[in-house]
Amino acid sequence: MSFTFHIFNHNEPTHADEGEEPVMSQSKILVIEDEFDIAQLLKIHLSELCDQVQLVHDGEQGLNLALQQTWSAIILDLKLPKVDGLEICRRIRGQSDYVPILMLTAKSTELDRVLGLELGADDYLTKPFSVMELTARVKALLRRFDASQGYQKNQQEVNLNYAGLEVLTDQRTVKIDGKEVELTAKEFDLLHFFASNPDKVFNRTQLLDQVWGYGHDGYEHTVNSHMNRLRTKIEPNSNEPKYIKTVWGVGYKFIG
Ligand code: CA
Helix, strand or coil, X not given: CCHHHHHCCCCCCCCCCCCCCCCCCCCEEEEECCCHHHHHHHHHHHCCCCCEEEEECCHHHHHHHHHHCCCCEEEEECCCCCCCHHHHHHHHHCCCCCCCXXXXXXXXXXXXXXXXXXXXXXXXXXXXCCHHHHHHHHHHHHHXXXXXXXXXXXXXXXXXEECCEEEECCCCEEEEXXXXXXXXXXXXXXXXXXXXXXXXXXXXXXXXXXXXXXXXXXXXXXXXXXXXXXHHHHCCCCCCCCCEEEECCCEEXXXX
C-alpha cells in the first residue's frame, strides 16, 4: 500500500472488507479524463482495485480505445475535448458487449445525471469526490462485470438442436439448416439461453439478469434491440418468428 494512498484515504480500511468477494483477477479499467491531476489520482487508486489502468486525455482517443478493447469498467468524464462523454457513452452502448460505465461530472445538475443514466451509464460521481466513494463505486462496477462474465462460464457445454437450428456451445457457433450464422457474443448468449430453456417465458428483466448478468430495469430496450437483431439473423421471417416468439405483455419464449 503506497504512501500516497494513505494521504487520500483516511477513512478507508487498508484491507478489503471481511467476507467481500475478491475482485476479478485480470481486470482492466479505462479512464477517459482530460484533467491530468484527476486522471493521475484515479490511476493511483484504481490500481489498487485492478491489474491495469489505462489513462486517456481526450475523447477521440478514449472512444477508440473503449471500442477496440475489452474493459472491466470505463471511467468517463462528461466534458472532454474532441468527443464528449455523452457521445462516447452512447457509442459504447451501441455495441453488443456490456461494459460498466462510471460517469464523472463537474456539477451535479439533474440534467447531467438523467442524461448520463439514460444513455446507459451505470453510475455517476460528482467532482470533487472522495476516494472512499470512488473505490466503493468502482468495486460495485467490477462485481457487475464479473457477474456478466459469470453467465458465460456457467453455460452447460452441450450442443442444442432444434428443427434446423443448431447451437454448438463449445464452438460458440450457430447454424441454420447447416449454414453458419454470424452472431455477436451477446446475441449468441441470448440465443443459447433461450435454446437451453425451451418453452419457458422470460420477461426482459429476467433476460437482463440471466444473459447480461446484472439486474437493471432501466435497460429493457437493450433486450429489445438485441432480440430484433438476433431475429433478423436466425428467423426465416422475423415478422413471424419461428424460434423465439413474443409473448405479448410478458416477454419471449423459445419454441423447442
Ligand atoms: Ca473534463
